[in-house]
Amino acid sequence: MVNSENSAATQGGFEKAGAQAQMRKGVLELCILSILSQGDAYPTEIIDKLKDTKLVVVEGTLYPLLTRLKNTGLLGYRWEESTSGPPRKYYKLTEIGEQYLKELQLSWTELVEAVNKTIELGKKI
């Protein structure tokens, strides 16, 4: 059961869909950290916010990422009882996470500027 899309992206170079997926995944981390910097949130809330920006295609992608961020120490979490369903896992930024987010935001702005410049350059020619 090897995913055709995935293998195409990893083996067959950067096809259009693959490139977009890679780009989304790359910035997803930054987005999640940004959302959490505004306040603690549990996955559904994060997903709702991400959906507005059309960054998340499928929710499943989010969970491994959250766990990985948590395991690297960027995020912490606490359990909160929910009146309507299972207990919710509220994620929050740790100090390291905040630090990391600042660095990431910085390099992101640099990157966007650089990329935009390159694209503008290409348009002018």
Added chain:
Amino acid sequence: MNKTVTINISGIIFHIEEDAYESLSKYLITIKGYFSKTDGGNEIMSDIEARIAELLQQKINASKQVVLMMDVDHVKSIMGKPEEFGGEHTKEETSSKEEQPNTNTEKVKRRLFRNPDEKAIGGVCSGLAEYFDVDTVWIRLAMFLLIFFGGISLWVYIILWIIIPEAKTTADKFAMRGESANINNIMQSFKDEANDVKNRFKNNDFANTASGNVSRILNTFFNIVGRLIGLFLLFLGCAFLFAYITSLFGISIADSNSDISNWKSVIFSSSGNYALGILAFVIVIGIPIFMLLYAGIKLLFKISYSNRWLNLSLGLIWLVGLIIGFFVTVSTVKQFSENSRVKEVVELHGLGDTIVIKLNPALATLKTLNYDNHDDLDTYFGKNHNGYQFGELKGKLSIIGYAGLDVVESKTDSVELVINYTSRGPTKRDANENAKTIKYSYKQINNQLIFDEIFSVIEGSKFSAQEVDIKLSLPKGKVIYFDKSVKNLLDDVENTTNTWDGHMVGRRWQMTENGLKCIDCEGLDFDDEDYHDGDKVTKTVVIENGEVIINETKTQSNGVVINKEGLKINGNDAEIKIDENGIKIKTPKEPKEPKEPKEPKHPND
């Protein structure tokens, strides 16, 4: 109408239609497969499950209480395909995936199940075939062929049927066809493990990871040891099973053997008791063997499925079997617990100075008793002189045994005959009654006492170790002659020369203070007497003036002579002589062709 299943996701209970359940469970297993090798895989799974529970909850309300297929499809579309989840960690695993693009890492560890989709009887064969990655046909063929080896495969099949769980859920079926545990995989996992351990030792401080590593290594170790023990138990169980089946087979053969079934009917107080005894044997021995095989297979195939009901009921049945066995043994042994003796004392007169003891042989008694199975008994008593035998009289069994005679010194001046009938029974009284069922007779003709070789027990009586002992008390000075026929009747008769019973026959003995003393055995060496076949060939050994002469009565010229001149053996037409001149072999006067050249060449001639 649709069947619903109740499931619990993240602590919330849902009623879900069966097809929807299958679909959802398959979905979750696939996801789990993706994260099985990721750190924190379980945590990711529980997060995902919590989200799924939340999504499903939105689909449920008071008027729609059941999760349908379309709800599951909805959940799937929101959560995405499992492959897409993996996208996050493909970045790290890209290299390894490129190396082995065909490795189905999402497959779960293979486990042994009965295959319900492809079953002929219980799905055991097809399940084994899935496990060992072979075609079902071969397993079935092997099973079929093994039927001819004591029906072993029938037993094994039943046991496997009981202990191997059926692959009921999709998850089970996945596991049934999962990643095979072949040598390559095992080697690979060992290598991975070793590398992992190496890296950990390199990168981290020992204390942090040592315990984790040790527990991992121990786990692998116990895993292997567990399987080995399982294999051993399985072999042991098979060996016991084989012995067990053979013994059961033996019992059924013994049942058809008349002699053993005769014993069965006279020893066990009822046929029900015998049947219970067999039942107890089957249970008390069979269940532990079964448990041995059970444990072996479970360890070998790592079946974690455990049927408490089965264990409990087997234990109970075993206990019942033990109690039955105890009961049967006690009630059977009880029949022999008490001992009783009936004495018959007769004072004999008119015997003269020399009493002659003779035997009324078994065959003569048999004729007068007129047993139904006369011919069988004839051949038996022709060969045997101890133990018990069964006569059939008017369709009923009668026990036949051998009497024994002892001769002791009398305290009075008269000749006294005591016949002891002993028997056993559950009580003294019963034992006494049993003793009275013995029939035995003797005759006195002038100075001759003729004893029956055998006694019989009234037909239809149970076996109770009946015995007949005759004690003949002689006053001092009386002479007794044992006819040659009584050698099997004599029972350890005391005598001054400590002569064996078989040697006492054919001689006259006189009663003295110390027991019987032989009065015509002068110069006899009993050891050389051929007492086994006394009637046909009689060898006599005579020691005279330092000469030993062994003669066979048939042909007087034949025999062995040992004297001061040497040793001489006379055959019918050959003679061997050993003396101071050497060894001399004389062959017939007209020697045959091949012997002619040999003769002159002989250096010793």
